[in-house]
Amino acid sequence: MVLPPAAFLGRIVGRSAIAWGALRGVVGFLPGGADLAVRTSLLLIVIAAWLALFFGRRRNEPLFLANLGVRRGVIAGCALLVPVLGEVAVRIVR
């Protein structure tokens, strides 16, 4: 498995972290937002990762990274990393 170069990895992970943090912040203000159902958590994870990939695509990341030998699935995995760990951490803390 070929990972993206460090600079790209940082950007992908950073974007998904910001997206997840922002979504968590918004949901936290909603009624019942402090204690999310598992399905809602999964939805947040998917949306955060999708946003990270969407903004990466606008910067031509998938094609550039594919030319470096990085598969799209690996990029998606990188984008999922922080939201998944974040949701798990929140549940453990609660």
Next chain:
Amino acid sequence: MTDAAVLQANSIGKRFGRRRVLSAATLIAHPGSITVLLGRNGAGKSTLLKIAAGWWRADYGVVIYKSARYRHPRLADLARRGLFFLPDGGLLDPLRSLRRQMAALVARFPAARARVAHVLELLDLESLADHPVGSLSGGEWRRAEVALAVARQPECLLADEPYRGIAPADAETLSAAFRTLAGEGSAVVITGHDVPILLGVADQVIWQTAGTTRYLGSPDTVETHDQFRREYLGRWP
């Protein structure tokens, strides 16, 4: 042409909705040779290139790259084995400089490090390499993308319309870069519509028409091919 084909896309078919773009298209790239793929707008040149590069999926057909057969190749897998796909725009990050993106290439393929300075000089990009790519003109941006491809020194380069929007002087620079790559043994495939430039750089010409491909041979042969002249070239020259 020095050797057996490094890349073959055989009997490729592709349909978008009801529209069949490719029905039995074929693409062959030989080491040390520049192949030019010509065809009218909508003939499927870019589609064939994207499929051969593993960026898009074909409905049917097979891609053979360095003797390995792929029903549905992936660009990332082919790129690890020496292929580089230069799309029609959309390779570089507009917010980052060419030099930083070259650094990412070097981090993945360390052999490129020794070529970066030479490639920037070859494509006249030394003074532009530290500016965000988005601040470059269309022609400069295109040269920057070609620079990345040349620095990689791929065994096979598929370049989709690299001359689009390029001034004649810059086109000569690009042609020199492609000839350099081919001279080093790379198989280079180029699409486009800039007929004089493309025939000037080509070793062999393929004509994409009605979803299929016809091998026309050398550029000299092309100019005497009646049907090609009538249906593609029109009144040129």
